[in-house]
Amino acid sequence: MSQILVLIEHANGAVKKVSLELLTLAARHGSASAVVIGPGADNAVADLTRFGAATIYVASDAALISSVVGPKVSVLNKLLGEHSPAAVLIASTAEGKEIAGRLAVRSSSGVITDAVDIEDGLVAVQSVFGGSTIVRSAVTTGTPIITVRPNSTTPVESSGAGEVVTVSVELAANDTSAVIAEHVVEAKGGRPDLAEAATVVSGGRGVGSAEGFELVEKLADCLDAAVGASRAATDSGFYPHQYQVGQTGKTVSPQLYIALGISGAIQHRAGMQTSKTIVAVNKDAEAPIFELADFGVVGDLFNVAPQLTQEITSRKG
Amino acid sequence: MPLNIVVCVKQVPDSWAEKKLNPDDRTLDRASADPVLNELDEYGIEEALRLQEAHGGTVTILCMGPEKAGETIRKALSMGADQAVHVVDDALHGSDAVATSAALAAALKRVEFDLVILGSESTDARMSVVPAMLAERLSLPQMTFAKKVDADPDARTLTIHRQTDDGYDVVTSSLPAVVSVVEKINEPRYPSFKGIMAAKKKPVETLSLADLSLDPQTVGLAGAWSTVNAFEQRPPRQAGTVVTDDGDGGTKIADFLVTQKFL
Numbered sequence A: 001m002s003q004i005l006v007l008i009e010h011a012n013g014a015v016k017k018v019s020l021e022l023l024t025l026a027a028r029h030g031s032a033s034a035v036v037i038g039p040g041a042d043n044a045v046a047d048l049t050r051f052g053a054a055t056i057y058v059a060s061d062a063a064l065i066s067s068v069v070g071p072k073v074s075v076l077n078k079l080l081g082e083h084s085p086a087a088v089l090i091a092s093t094a095e096g097k098e099i100a101g102r103l104a105v106r107s108s109s110g111v112i113t114d115a116v117d118i119e120d121g122l123v124a125v126q127s128v129f130g131g132s133t134i135v136r137s138a139v140t141t142g143t144p145i146i147t148v149r150p151n152s153t154t155p156v157e158s159s160g161a162g163e164v165v166t167v168s169v170e171l172a173a174n175d176t177s178a179v180i181a182e183h184v185v186e187a188k189g190g191r192p193d194l195a196e197a198a199t200v201v202s203g204g205r206g207v208g209s210a211e212g213f214e215l216v217e218k219l220a221d222c223l224d225a226a227v228g229a230s231r232a233a234t235d236s237g238f239y240p241h242q243y244q245v246g247q248t249g250k251t252v253s254p255q256l257y258i259a260l261g262i263s264g265a266i267q268h269r270a271g272m273q274t275s276k277t278i279v280a281v282n283k284d285a286e287a288p289i290f291e292l293a294d295f296g297v298v299g300d301l302f303n304v305a306p307q308l309t310q311e312i313t314s315r316k317g
Numbered sequence B: 001m002p003l004n005i006v007v008c009v010k011q012v013p014d015s016w017a018e019k020k021l022n023p024d025d026r027t028l029d030r031a032s033a034d035p036v037l038n039e040l041d042e043y044g045i046e047e048a049l050r051l052q053e054a055h056g057g058t059v060t061i062l063c064m065g066p067e068k069a070g071e072t073i074r075k076a077l078s079m080g081a082d083q084a085v086h087v088v089d090d091a092l093h094g095s096d097a098v099a100t101s102a103a104l105a106a107a108l109k110r111v112e113f114d115l116v117i118l119g120s121e122s123t124d125a126r127m128s129v130v131p132a133m134l135a136e137r138l139s140l141p142q143m144t145f146a147k148k149v150d151a152d153p154d155a156r157t158l159t160i161h162r163q164t165d166d167g168y169d170v171v172t173s174s175l176p177a178v179v180s181v182v183e184k185i186n187e188p189r190y191p192s193f194k195g196i197m198a199a200k201k202k203p204v205e206t207l208s209l210a211d212l213s214l215d216p217q218t219v220g221l222a223g224a225w226s227t228v229n230a231f232e233q234r235p236p237r238q239a240g241t242v243v244t245d246d247g248d249g250g251t252k253i254a255d256f257l258v259t260q261k262f263l
């Protein structure tokens, strides 16, 4: 069975859920090979094996993650040359797409981004135009390089051989020309990753202020949810920019999306329309978000949201 | 030292319109929505103009697109850019990102520049790959997803704040470099009346594939390395229940979450 390479996203060996989803997809269409780049790879081996990795390529040199994208492209390109895999799967994150794009150019391969599923024959299913259209496409030249959105598949445990193969690579000069001098963490800790969360609670302009977002966070915390925001909310400085959901922010596809004080402009919908269940609170009965909502409440979020938080807390007992 | 900057801009369907695919060749139906300057590229133009104000030099617009994209180029010039290059050729219709980056790279090889600035994403294709592909093709530092850009043309260095999931990375490189910007970086200016009038007289060079020595077979639909096999409209979401809050709105949502087994 031909190999399908999966680039693993991890922080010092802690594997992100999306990578387990990609391994599951890879195992469905071939022999799943994990590629782990950067320090901490040893910590990842057990998880990757448990989720079906037959082979685990490890390139653990810290230098591989101290420049923007280039070194990762070199590792993948080397593996492409040596093993001629049937496809390469990469998480559809901002950096994942960049890696895919450069790898496509370097290996003369076609690239498809933002797949939500992969069907027989390595046909990628994409949900485009904010989820209104479903497209099936395939790569016709080179090795198919496909980025897949988080939350597209449920990770399935199936134990793989987990054979570890060490990879070393010589970097091209341009691989290290953009040097990462410092990581600055601004995130609010303790909540699930926005793109991967099963539940997302988002606030919009209607939340009114940065202080108002405490009410959004409280609701999120009792649901173990991530917090999101509309562009109006991030532009107004109510919440940091990296939590923006929508066309120019994150695309999320959680089981449950709760929108508080968000009108539902087309560019916001583009980032959350494929959520399984949508709940909206808005004081304007005409707000377009209600066209999408499975359950909507016309009312003041400052009354409804705290009551909901309290109800959930007491029902959980 | 002055900084010479090229800003890549794309003409896209207005993001306020519902977009569709053409049934015959499965490309984006550009006629069904007003074509506009890709909103994120305005941030690239603004950043270039601010760097020019600080350091001097020229700002050149580079756009690959059909005849009609001339309007988008004028808009970019009316914001204050000096001149433009328009890559236009019928064979480019249906180009994928790989081909687009090849055409843009070929055009960039004809000009001297210190920085190429792009938007971080086009609102139609939403691939967010062209800037990285250009860095690869031109063998230049990839300084992408910048929410802050500091150039030092005398020292020939560049520092950006690259937006990440949990904050940002401080990234440094030499010049020349490829930069993409996120919308947080600045507030794009509106073209002034004077700017709009001046734009009419600014030079726009048009380049065909022949001018770029590119084989038409390698671009457009003919040269695409991926193909759309089929597409369908997703069935619209079923209308849900909407209730008015009578003091029990929160409780009603909780009841709904119980029926859906979220609680």
Ligand SMILES: Cc1cc2nc3c(=O)[nH]c(=O)nc-3n(C[C@H](O)[C@H](O)[C@H](O)COP(=O)(O)OP(=O)(O)OC[C@H]3O[C@@H](n4cnc5c(N)ncnc54)[C@H](O)[C@@H]3O)c2cc1C
Residues within 6 Å of the ligand: A203, A204, A205, A206, A207, A229, A230, A231, A232, A233, A244, A245, A246, A247, A248, A249, A250, A260, A261, A262, A263, A264, A265, A266, A267, A268, A271, A281, A282, A283, A284, A287, A299, A300, A301, A302, B015, B039, B040, B123
């Ligand atoms: C190219 C482009 C890209 C864009 N990308 C994005 C993107 O990625 N993400 C994004 O979100 N937007 C994006 N936008 C912006 C988008 O068009 C909207 O402007 C934005 O989504 C509006 O945010 P909002 O719903 O929070 O604000 P508004 O539209 O102002 O809506 C606020 C809502 O809150 C309600 N409200 C007010 N007070 C209360 C209260 N006390 N209780 C209950 N309800 C209340 C109001 O009735 C209103 O419906 C983009 C726009 C463009 C042009």
Ligand SMILES: Nc1ncnc2c1ncn2[C@@H]1O[C@H](COP(=O)(O)O)[C@@H](O)[C@H]1O
Residues within 6 Å of the ligand: B008, B009, B010, B011, B038, B040, B041, B044, B062, B063, B064, B065, B097, B100, B104, B117, B118, B119, B120, B121, B122, B123, B125, B126, B127, B128, B129, B130, B131
């Ligand atoms: N046809 C084009 N002409 C000029 N610039 C483009 C073109 N396509 C993409 N770009 C640039 O590349 C950026 C990212 O586009 P994309 O990778 O398609 O999401 C855009 O914001 C533009 O700056």
